[in-house]
Amino acid sequence: MPLAFCVMVRIGFLFLLFILLLPLPGLSQQLPFADSDTVYFRGNRKKITIPFKLVHNLIIIPVQINSSNSLNFILDSGVKHTLITKLFYTDSLDINNAREIEVKGLGTGYTIKALYSAGNRLVMPGIEGKNQQVYVLMEDVFNLSTRMGMPVHGIIGYDIFKNFIVKINYSSQELTLYRPDTKVKKHKRAEEYPLYIEQNKAYVYGKVSQHNGDTISVKLVIDTGASHTLSLYLPSHNKLALPPKVMQAYLGRGLSGDINGKIGRLNSFTLGKYELTNMPASYPDTEAIQAALNLSNRNGSLGSDVLKRFTVVLDYPHKRMMLVPNRKYKEPFQYNLAGFELTTPLPGTNFYVVSNVIDGSPAKLKGLMPGDQLINISGRDCTELDLNNVLKLMEGRPGSRLRMQLRRDSKLINVDLVLQSAI
Template sequence: MTKALHLMLLCLLCFFLASEAKGQFVVQDTAFFTSKAQKLKIPFKLVHNLIVIPVRINDSKPLNFILDSGVNSTLITQLSYSDSISLNNSSKITVQGLGEGYVLEALVSRGNSMFIRNIKGENQEVYVLLEDIFNLSTRMGMPIHGIIGYDIFKNFIVKVNYSTQCLTLYRPDTNLKISKKAEVHELHIEDAKAYVFANVKQYNGDSLQVKLVVDTGASHSLSLYLPTNDKLKLPPKVMEAYLGRGLSGDINGKIGRLDGMSLGRYEFEDLPASYPDEAAIRVALNVANRNGNLGSDILKRFTVIFDYPHNRMILLPNRKYKQPFNYNLAGFEVSTPMPGLQVYVVSNVALNSAAHKAGIEAGDQLMSINGQDCHDMDLGQVLSELEGRPGQQLRLVLKREMAPYKVTLTLENRI
């Protein structure tokens, strides 16, 4: 239902442009199994289509990190007073990413150790934002401390089973048995980012090949950068949308539906695509000649194997493969002002949406859905209740300024 995060982490694709341009020295990092096992399983939580895993850095307690294949180094976005962590060899830098705004100050720390179950990473580089601009914890309904990506997982073959919510990491020399129902795609690794080529079919009948970052840290289906190809066109029916938050400010743009998209033999029809405004993605436009990114609303329909050592990605459809693509049918987004507590607040209401027509406003507290008390539901359950089908009615109880009110909301597709 709520895709507020769907471009939020896209900003991090350009995170290192500012810092690496300073010519700072590079220390070889590595990651390895601490046991003799051939593979290692890591359960994860899936919220907003995003993968959350526990990570320890040096002497810290387990911290919650989003697994984002679209970033290279590890980024700490938030630490509370109760989170204690020691970082080595720190220095201050400025960073710039997507968004319309300003540059940020951050710390870069080198020579750190990371621990994920029976995996240890040595000489790891960690970036720390000095301002929590993403508010990931309130949007994810749980404490989120940062984002981890390519630096650790490039050392392994990584299988992401979205259905069972489990990662399996294999040693890089493992000879995997590939199901006959799966398809192998070449991964093009450039500047520590993985790209694939796909084809998009537009409303005017044009089909064209696009180069996409494979981005587990984006919860949407697909993002396309119009300025990168004259043949990329906006669909005739679009809506203005707040697409998320970048390192340098808000990302605005439009959302519309593509006639289709194909990735090898896998084909999807009538799927929503995001089209960020040019001003918000200016930093990314000249990077690797890419045309956009492939997000988790598509990836979650497969068991995905990232075989970085052999530059390939293996896709095996799961039970969600044929599910239709819906986008924010209720017309509002939900956040948790006190992460960890089951209190849910309307954070944004889309203009002319079902929620807007029903009089729901940002700041209203969501009390119950179809008779279920929201205090008894985690964020995933709340979102699941709100992610129905077009035409479905929801009975909501909300509270505004301590006064409860009732709404019957009819879910609708606006694109």
Template sequence: MKRAGFLILILLSLFMLQPVAQAQELPAYDRDTVFFTTNRKSVKIPFKLVHNLIVIPVRINSSQPLNFILDSGVKSTLITRLYFADSLDLRDVNKISIRGLGEGHSIEAYQSKGNDLHLPGISGVNNEVFVLMEDVFNLSTRMGMPVHGIIGYNIFKNFIVKINYSNSVITLYRPDQKIKKRRRAEEYPLYIEGTKPYVYGKIRQHNGDTVRVKLVVDTGASNSISLYLPSDERLLLPQKVMKAYLGRGLSGDINGQIGRLEAFSLGKYELQDLTASYPDESSIKLALNVGDRNGNLGSDILSRFTVIFDYPHNRLIMIPNKRFKEPFSYNMAGFEVTTPLPGTNFYIVSNVIEDSPAKLVGLEPGDQLLHVNGRNCSDIMLPELLRLLESKPGRKLRIRLRREAEIVDVDLVLQSRI
């Protein structure tokens, strides 16, 4: 459901670099590499929504179904983690270096060409796939389920893509299909630059200034909105901000600050008192040189709508859903939860934020959560646990931890700092 604050799992606008020179952006609609397998006009694909991120089943060549995040901000299909039983039979493989957002360095990967992709009702040929040699994103441990990779442009460029966040269903339409305009639907120009979709909106800041911003429409970012301060001198930090771990890019951690905007508007629809992320300049130096953009529009906003991406006709259609008026929350505890054994209720403390409630009561990365408010964590699912960390200022959480061989009890009080 909701996900804002420092627990932004990933910012996945990736920039692939060859060892010597930067690879060029793929031209839009260069060739149809993904297509319907029947004569049907549309195909429905159920998905899982975890941390506001869309997880769909994808088979590569002869593999079993793998879990991929559908990310409109990513150019290439990326395999981030394979498990012992996974087999891909990748074709035409060579080793390269790649780099993206983050404060670290480039990492090694395998580039594979000529692969087949299979999703329910659609298939693809001659697809390029990158396989990371190191699982830098740790998506499975952050999402509490096995996640194998990320897919994006190959799906969006070939179809009209309707994402119904309320029903957890994606509908893919043939590009020549006419989409009936529903009541309350609003249409916006969608600018496809290279392989990335951009839209223009307006933000209203704490000083009352309204600024027009150019944003990547990014289903692979679980937060509401990210703003790049160096991109426009009119962009200002809110009066109240907190330091935050914002997520993970290909090249390392993304750190920054979180505050609140008075409003964000897209056409006639306005969302008020929303959280906004402000990444450190060192984390986004590559993004500042690409697309003349001011930031990312993430899924904590997108998931409040039914969203239709229509790349063939350069338009974005959005229809508010039942979540539209929900308040924007964020993690007020000051630590992130990961699951070293994806699919189990085994929780570890990570990324403890300085000056946060978690830091003040002595939580340390690596602590195992045993009980919260008297309940055994083995009986608490990850979404419920995260909702507790976001619930309301002043709420007390009685937490029992295991720190190596020691049992530690702490009382943590949620605190709103923005």
């Protein structure tokens, strides 16, 4: 029998999203994994184009599960399973033959409970998938909606990438899916790279140039669900080293808890003929990534702050990737120089609250506190700014001023801080 349920809404900076679904020992033998979970075009089409939203460098697309209304999913090439992470009071979802399980993943915390369901129908504009596996997390561990500034219901990845040739145009914010037997015309400026598909994830080889002069070949999982540039796992290679100047940082969230670590700058990252210089990279703490260290001998992940500088073709069926640089290719790499993070307690509204203040940052020195509501920034009313615009103001050049008005309890506070680079 289908299980129908509604989850009541609970009001409560996404830099890095780690997703690694690991059923507990012995569970894989118990789950009835499907062998015919194909996603296909409805009608005789060779391609279809779907507009997407880009928030925090992450791709948001519409997806229906069974008879649900349209739900917002992050398209994440680093995740194998379709996850429902949160439902709101207006949402309902019917899933088939659900059973409760426990799952774990990256992070320093605990296992969590989820519902596992097979035999579901997945629908996107012009696309349908049958016999789909879905996991519904019983706890909203990612808080994606408050961090993304809009309702986000889940994460989808491998089910799309394995069945189509996927073209991501970050400039026009369009996703084009081609049938695997379609010959996709190669752009004259495109460079092609081999993809290594291992355990349902795609890997590519690149090179990092470090402060000490070492140039190291690294194997990176391609992760459209990570908003960073690169994440490098120090224990995975004896020559990987921290830069001399780093900052302690909250990097993101895994299924099993928070991911903390450090951020520092690389001299360069090279992928084929393309070289990106003076870019920040994240170095997660070993404890938080222990589950990933032995997977496919990976050295880290390649995230969307690099990918968004290209039009990207991910062709899993033919094990290749193509890149064409876009207008963002030569832009300098920016990150939050203000030293505080924002969430939106009411997703979909322009209502912003300070969620975290970094020690030693300009925001900390000016006395910002979690819970402060941001009213005005750089002379602009925050109710007129979406989250992307607010974050862009926090990523200005070092030395530029950020004038803000905040509300703490019933008091208005004026703050004038200078953006500073800690790395």
